[in-house]
Amino acid sequence: MTPEAKARQHIDHKLEQAGWVVQDMKRLDLSASIGVAVREFPTDSGPADYLLFVNRIPVGVIEAKRDSAGANLTVTESQTERYATANLKWRKDDTPLRFLLEATGQIIRFTDSADPTPRSREIFHFFRPETLAAWLAQPDTLRRRLVEQMPELPEQNLRDCQIGAVTGLERSLAQNKPRALIHMATGAGKTFTAITSVYRLLKFGGAKRILFLVDTRNLGRQAHQEFMAYSPPDDARKFTELYNVQRLASPSIDPHAQVCISTIQRMYSILSGEPIDDSAEDLSLSEVRQTAQQEKLVRYNPAVPVETFDFIVIDECHRSIYNLWKQVLDYFDAFLIGLTATPDKRTFGFFNENIVAEYSYEQSVADGVNVGYDVYAIETEITQKGAELKAKEWVDHRDRQTRRKRWAETEDDALYTGKELDRSVVNPSQIRQVILAMKTAVETRIFPTRQETPKTLIFAKTDSHADDIIQTVREVYGQGNAFCKKVTYRAEEDADSLLASFRNDYNPRIAVTVDMIATGTDVKPLEVLLFMRDVRSRGYYEQMKGRGVRSLDGDSLKRVSNSADGAKTRFVLIDAVGVEQSLKTESRPLERKPGLALQDLLQGVALGHRDDDTLLSLANRLLRLAKQLDDKAQARIGKVSGGIPVAALGKSLINALDPDAIVADALATARTKGITRSEDTLLPDELETARAERVAIACAPFDKPELRDAIDGARREREQLIDHINLDQVTFSGFGEQADGEAKAVIQRFADYIAEHKDEIAALSFFYQQPYQRRQLTFDMIEELHEHLAKPPLMITTERLWGAYARVQAGQVKGQTSRRQLTDLVSLVRFALGLDAELKPFSEQVDKRFQDWIFRHNAQRGTAFTPEQTEWLRLMKDHIASSCSIGRNDFDYAELADKGGLQKAWMLFGKELDGLMEEMNEELAA
Template structure:
């Protein structure tokens, strides 16, 4: 067959798969099916390759080209348009045919002539006849509605960043841009924004169905809950009362569903025919090791045609839409809308650099949507330097998975580094020292006024590491099981119920996780993140930090943390492993076959499986294994391989399939055969032969059973040594240089604000005016100043300011561990303005009032003919305490409880008579100035 005949045959097959009956002109029977594709239909400009009839009406044309022309299909668009506007023999209507296709056996391009500025696009497969019938029945196309019929956005209940995101997205869709990226900081309401846009696309755009794509089942549940809670601004009903939302849990898509929520794993399974492992939906594809990996390519599925969705919203699009999984997005003829808080270069490239909204973490903190954070560092000697167990020491040996222990001697001296902690060696003292240092820091420096442990999330290296941490946390804090829980996919209790309790209830106070709530999960009361694992991916690290950034109002925070006395204003990242300083990469390499055991990869290569995925997976596994093995295991493998280290075995596999190296080998082979070739002129079979040659050489060592056995045995050596002999000690515990710089910035911002606004805020006028107008300062003025400072973008609460000074000028700051009072703002202003002179200390306002009160009483008793009586002193102390909490005292204040309970104004007048007003003025002047 000629190339064109082969292409026609494949086009016929694809049309038939989509439900079309393909006929030659001489066998024309338009009653044969709803959709009939007629080959070589005559027109006044010559026969069209295919004319499409739906319900007996001509509506489209296909221009067929041979496969070799696939890369240049756009040059055939003019030819397709000519046939679409030509006069078809026996056709009464002379209007142009609206649906235009160009196709080879491999590629199909489509143009809807009714769109504004019709533009062709590549599609995976032909549309079904009933789809074209539906489109013909509509007065306008989807793209025309997006460009011309979308009403103005109702901004009620939307943040400014959400308004910008929805309007930016709709402008992009109106211009028919196929991909759009919404970059919004964690906590800014990406899902709410997406649902707002989806609602408008359904109601005003007339979208048929929208796919909301996630990469873990947990994120799917969370999204479904937000759809159920969403009430649009122009309708009193919830989204799910207006539109059917299906969370996909089977291969069948509900035809009545307007929104379908699915993991990308499940959709891939439906389209590839690869059965899905249910646990695969619990693990993010790109950030943690996958539990299963499919190798089949996506095929056309008539039950889920390419036109099933008009739009695909991709949640957390920075991590799950590349490599194999991208086939899901290539399959559907849908506009792609990405949502992420942490895009990388790969993300920007995939979405054609079409960033329709950008709302950074820094902007979200300035707006009060999110909170800032401080970094507190904990370093231990063993974390940094490792340790050594001498030979013949009696220690526990524990199986990593079963956790079964045996008590035995070490066979030889065993040195380990900090990187090996909690993998090959567990040092209980190291974990205990870190947890104890965290407890001390939180209680004395970070949140000194709290009566309960703030909600804390600990990131562990492995599930076994998480178990060790939990036991030690409970021991160090002296608490029971409810205090600290594990939230991972392997937790004994239901992970969702633990997560719900962690979010909404008093217990647990501390949660330990490996990956489940590392990304995408909303736990607003979190105020402490402890990293006991390093992270190499920049994006993943930002996502993990994002668990703590969510803002929370005072009442909501108080419901789970009783002693919290204000809204959540910050969180603290405690770095126990140097995660803040370690080198980060833009993206993490993907394992091609993480669900395939190493022994099966080895056996497969030995049996002749040499595809790229198998070779790369084995290579990655060997390179990773090389980093985990001790010298003894390395030597055994090297001996079995004929002197090649295990890491080199892996690297050789990677190099073997390097495309550039394959080309060079092919050129060298051709030259050796006396054939002159350029890179562009190499034949596919020559490249394949060169690749096969290189891969065969790299795979040759694995033909030896002894080598395969040694590698597998090394992998199975997974016992951990429990080091209870080397005791660890803290080498540093304190805020990082970054945190100190942030504290200095807070202080400078405060000082600048005082200077810039001294003329417009009454309380500042009191401090700046000379001489002091002492009686002018009152509680309302201080409260007004605090409200101005605490609101975004400053977020300068009294507690945050005091903590900043304690960090930068600790030797001059007193009472940092005390609960802050609003009147402490008086002390902060005086200290910042230097009103008490150089070297003065920053003391709580109540302490300063106490000090001044003692001096005033001493002066009064020394000057007056008679000292105050005991009852008068009792009243003066009560009045002093009121001034300490309110900045001043007047007659009206005796109605307050502390003073009223002693008899109020009537009794105090009896005690002091006409001297009362003078005493109050004197105390206001002497104690507050």
């Protein structure tokens, strides 16, 4: 068979899969189906390879080429156009054919001549004839509607960044750019922005169906809730009252749904034919290493044709669209719209560097959309250096999975590092010291005025580590079960209910998670993040930090944290493992079957399970085991493995699945058979054969039951040691360098602002004119200054500024644990101007000046104020401490009115009252 004949065979098969009846010209029967593809149809330019008829009307042409021509398929476009404009034999109408296709057995390119500036694009498979019929019935194409029919965006209820994102995306779509990236900081409303665009594309763009792609079921549920809550600007009904939204939980896509929400894992399962484990949708792909799997290629599914979706919105697109899962996006003929807060180089490359909107975290903080954060470091001796357990020490040995303990002596000296904590060794003292340091720091330095523990999220290494943390937290804080909960996919309680309680209720105050709340999950009241695990992925780390950035108004924050004073202004990242300093890469764990025991993985490989999930998971366990086994255990395994170390057994499994090596072996095999092949022309069977041969060699050692028993036995011996002997101690607890730099920057912005605006703002003008006009300082002046400072771009609150001075000039700052008042701004300005050598709360300064004033005043009068008069003067002093001044109208305030108000004060002081108030305002306020 010639290469051209082979290509035609593949093309015929694909057309038939898409619902076309393929006929030779001699057997022409246009009544056979709605769509008929006729081979070698005569035209005045020669026979067209395939002429497409829909409802008996010619609508398109296919120019077929041999597979080796795939790389240069675009050069045949002029040939396709010639046939499309040629006169067809037996046809009365000479209107050019609309749909132009070029195809080999592997590649298909498509052009719609009705588009503005028609441009060819590669498609995964031929369209169904019903699709072409529907397009022919429409007055305009989708791409023309995107150019001509999208009205101006209503801007009410949209932030500037959201307006820019929607308009930027629509501009990109109008230019027919197939991929667009929206980079918006966490908390800036990416999903709301996306739903706004989806609504407009459905209503004005005439989109048939849009796919909203996520990478965990939890994020899909969250997106569905946002669709249900969305109110369009031009309709009183909710989005889900106007359009059908399906959250995909089966292989069937509702034909009446305009929006389909799905995990990329489920969509991959539908297209590849691989069954899906429901738990796979709960695991964020941030933590899963992805590799190309040749045996799991996406195949054409007639129930889900390539034209099913017009647009695909990819939520958190940096995580899940590369390697294996990229096939889902290659399959559909749809515009790709990426949403991410943490893009990397791969993200920019995948979206053709078409960034239609860019809104950084720094910009979001400046705009008040998000809050800034400080880094507080906790270091302990054992975290940094590890410790040693001597032989013959009696300690607990605990099984990792069952947590069953036995009391026994250690066999050998065991030296462990900080990295082995909570994996091979658990040191309760280390966990306790970190939790104690966090509790002390939060209560005395970070949030000293809070009566309750701020909402806190702790990132743990494993489920077992999370359980150890929970027990320690409850003990250290002296609280019950409700106070601290584990929120993971494996928690006994319903994870969604726990998450809702953490978000909306008083308890739990502290949540411990491994991965569930790491990305994308919205918990706005969070104010403290404690990292007790490190992460290597920069993007994943930024996502984890993003859990704390969401802003929250004062009323909403007080609903769950009653003693919070106003809106959420910041969050604090407490780093107990050096996560801020560790090297970040884009690596991912190999684990693909975390719920399967090592013994089962070994047995599965021996029985012939050779899928990537099983092999990569076994490789991961072996590599981990190799790091944990001592020399004796390694030697025992080496005896039955033929001298192959445990780590080498794991590495050989990974190397066997190396896609580049598989291609190289397939090419070498082809050469030995005298077949000329390139990487692009290798057949799936050739690649599968090469893979199978490599895997068989790597799996051969596991055929021996002796090796399987030795490995599993070593794993059983590898138990966690519970080190109760080495007591840990905190070696450092304080704000990190990043926080110090931020504090200095806040102070500098404050100083610059004072200098720049001294003539514009009354309070600043007053301070620059000291000491001649002290009595002019009023609460309104301080309030005006505070409003100026709190607005973007400064975003400086009294509490934040006080904390910055406490961090940078700790020796000169007093009253760090006292509750901040608005009048403390007086002290901050005086300190910044150098009028005071120490920064003290305004109320303390008023108290000290009051003592001096009343002592001097009594001496000058010759007689002391009576006890009742002194009590009233103290009440007046307290009012000045909170309001900067006192006048007759102030006696209506509760603390003075309750004692008898102005009438009582006049009875006590008579005509002296006004003079006393004037003196106190002058002496105490500034």
